[in-house]
Amino acid sequence: MEDFNLDDFEIEDITPKKKKRKVDGGRKGKSGERELCKILSKRFGSEFTRTIGSGNRWSQVSNMPSHAKNTFTGDICCPEGFLFSIECKNGYEDKIDLGTIISNQNKTLDDFLKQAIKESKDCERKPLVCWKRKYKPWVSFVQLKNLNNNNFKSYLIYKDWICVDLEKLLSLPDNFFFEI
Numbered sequence: 001m002e003d004f005n006l007d008d009f010e011i012e013d014i015t016p017k018k019k020k021r022k023v024d025g026g027r028k029g030k031s032g033e034r035e036l037c038k039i040l041s042k043r044f045g046s047e048f049t050r051t052i053g054s055g056n057r058w059s060q061v062s063n064m065p066s067h068a069k070n071t072f073t074g075d076i077c078c079p080e081g082f083l084f085s086i087e088c089k090n091g092y093e094d095k096i097d098l099g100t101i102i103s104n105q106n107k108t109l110d111d112f113l114k115q116a117i118k119e120s121k122d123c124e125r126k127p128l129v130c131w132k133r134k135y136k137p138w139v140s141f142v143q144l145k146n147l148n149n150n151n152f153k154s155y156l157i158y159k160d161w162i163c164v165d166l167e168k169l170l171s172l173p174d175n176f177f178f179e180i
Contacts, residue, residue, distance in 0.1 A: 032090025032132050033075050039138070040086075043170045044177070046079040074119050081179040084128040085120040087112060093133050101158055113141060113161060130166055138166035 033050045040048040051074060074085035089112055100106040116127035129141040141161045156163040174180070 029075075029088070029090055033088045035090075035132065036086070036088050036130055036138070037076060039166070039170075040076070040078075044079070044174070048079070049077045051075055051077050074116075074123070074125075079178075083126055083177055083179060085116065085123050085125040087116040087119065087127065087129045089129065089131040091134065092131070101156065104159060109158065113159075116141075139163055140166040140169045142169065 030050065037048040037050060075088040076086040078084070078086065092108055095108040096106055101109065112129050112131070113127070116129045120127035126146045127143060130138055131141070132138050141158070141163050144157070144160050144162050147162055150162065152162075152164050152168055154165075
């Protein structure tokens with residue numbers, strides 16, 4: 001009997017390939033918003049909640065009365081006197097990388113910031129973007145003009161925005177976030 005050498009044979013994998021599960025962006029966004037609300041509520045001792053219909057209102061906000069704009073603008077309903085309109089993003093790991101940020105050219109990030117500016121104008125608040133990536137801490141983007149005193153040890157400047165760890169931003173005094 002002749003000895004067989006497995007290297008002499010070509011073996012084809014005929015097992016069915018597992019399909020990648022499609023990400024449910026809406027569910028992912030809502031879970032990020034709920035997580036952010038818990039963080040903010042704990043930090044400030046006031047209730048932050050998801051804005052009803054967040055992500056699907058588009059131009060309807062501009063036709064609302066001012067009290068409704070203050071409630072339904074941004075992804076998070078904030079307590080009375082909160083100075084920021086919050087845009088919450090969860091995921092997008094494959095859309096934003098350090099190389100494109102350093103070159104000041106990232107369409108996805110630019111779209112986040114543009115959306116935050118538009119919504120903050122609708123309710124006459126300052127824009128704040130909070131972004132969570134899988135297995136990473138939350139980061140926040142605030143316009144440089146709204147963060148006069150920069151005492152952060154590490155941060156990133158992107159165009160006219162500063163990006164800092166959300167936990168570090170939340171360590172600022174209450175008068176940075178609320179009308180007093």
